[in-house]
Amino acid sequence: MSTTTETLKSQWEALKAENPHMRIRNAAEKLGVSEAELVATSIGEGVTRLRPEFAAILTEVEKLSKVMALTRNDECVHERKGVYLNPDFSSPHAGLFVGEDIDLRIFLSAWDKAYAVVEKGEDRDKKSLQFFGKDGLAIHKIYTTRDSNDAAFDVIVEQFKSDNQSNEETTVAVPLDIDEKPDSEIDVDGFKAAWIDLKDTHEFFGMLRKFGVTRTQALRLAPSEEHAHKIEKDAIVKMLEGAAAQKLPIMCFVGNRGNIQIHTGLVRKTMWHNNWFNVMDPDFNLHLDMDKIAQTWIVRKPTEDGVVTAIEVFNEMGEIIVQFFGKRKPGIPELTEWRELVASL
Template sequence: METQTSSLKEKWEVLKQLKPQLRIRNAADELNVTEVELLALNCGENVTRLKPEFTAILAEVEALGKVMALTRNDDVVHERKGVYLNPSLENPHVGLFVGEDIDLRIFFASWGSAFAVVENAEEKPRKSLQFFAKDGEAIHKIYLTPLSNDAVFDQIVEKYKSDDQSSIIITEPKAALPAEKADSEIDVASFQEGWRNLTDTHHFFGLLRKNGLTRTQALRLAPEGNYAVKVSNNALREVVTTAAERETPIMVFVGNPGMIQIHTGPVKKLMDHGDWFNVLDPDFNLHVKESSIADSWIVRKPSEDGTVTALECFDKKGNQIAQLFGKRKPGIPELEEWRAIVQEVENKLKLNN
């Protein structure tokens, strides 16, 4: 095993020489390993393996002050600066941080490992706490900013440092997506009735599970009307661009199996870079690989506060990679300005389902 890790480290060093700008996630893809396997190679150098006491570590990050929270999947990166406020970490399955800036939904079942990383930078070392799934994929990263408390970071590292600082890490195979049932096996009438009778959008997931539906299948089998409307895959660009032009505050949800991260507020500075469509605001950055969006749907769900309207984007495997709403809170109807934007995009980009 030690020989294997030495060989992998040598291959990574060669790759870094050839492609010095290559990020670790992309390097892992090129070397056919997981990101956490590459990261662990530097344990004892600039990487410290932490004890897998995830809730305890997260309970201490508020004291870091203003940081940058990063959550991503293969195709969308969500970066939000702020302070980790109002934690709810008692439930072993689901945790929360609910602040105006850092807003997270945490699903601990897939969490597998944690590390502290200190990367060399021109001005000062870049410090981060990084959390990975059991399959080696990155779940969430917390980067210090110039306004963060470095001493607290050092205390967290010392307190939660693992006795095991080897470069070897065992990962589990990536969980396969559940097979989609044939439409003929679904009680479509019952599902559609459940959708029409929703009073809380959070109950939609339970409705899918009860009826044995994947999310994209559910959208295909939505009730008649405008409950789910398929649109072309430049809908996200259109929605974000129009929201920026009209200064309409939106909510942007991006996640992976272990985390959903939410931005609530305006978006302003938009920019293209290669395949990526970007929001580059001071406290919020979003990077979307547009070519990976395989399906886009405008989705409407009834609630006690009226209809809630979303744009949902999926990759070719049916994974939801981003979800957008107008800014709203429970008890408050969604913004009419948001509804107008979505309706205009629907009128412009609607496809024949």
């Protein structure tokens, strides 16, 4: 272990002793390094570097049985328990897991590093597979539960163990793509017409690229206030509490540049903890830092199944934090109760 890595390991140990409950992501930020660099300091002591064969590793995860999938960005954490079913990595654009519980859209071009992590616990060890980008930022983590097959975890670790078990970790900065053209350079009339002519919500991203607009710029330039209008961020709390009270199934999308994780179903228990608003259900947890929300919008897109209504939440950089929809599937109109709940906001 190099002197630099040894020093970093010591700094992290001191930080953990001082703040036992500090999350590793926050510790990395405080120490001015990436999370992957902190994880790598423990290689050989509960951490194993895996070969970056991401699709192959993920395809084996079903054998773990019920696990907890975690995807997050700086402002929101999405945790969903279930089994990784129906993997599909045939598309060059995005890999998929499509199940009632684990529902992911995976962009492997952003994935760069993989580790298996075993943390000693009093009654059971905490085991996880952790994946990071080139910049060392966490993209996706998979934790075993009491219902998991721990022996299958050990087999996966042995199967994909890298020959390189060095504690050294290299990272490179990944530039943010948030440049926004002036509105005067946008074909605003063409853009509005394209929005009105949408047939599927999945066409929206392609439309943004075609007209060279950022997502928040698109909402500003929407055809009308009926298509997109700003609301107060507190409306998110009202919506989640309302959905819980009405037993109204929703969809909740949280992602980063490498993965989008989706919950479809009910939310039951909601609660505040400091500045975080949380859903704390047995198989679904959501943690949303309300202080970091810069913009919240109601967005309506026409489709062949009727209008689809979303609540889209952004940080100060214009990056999307979380999206909410009413539960729906292609070919089925969205729930009237969802439209009414959003309209009440």
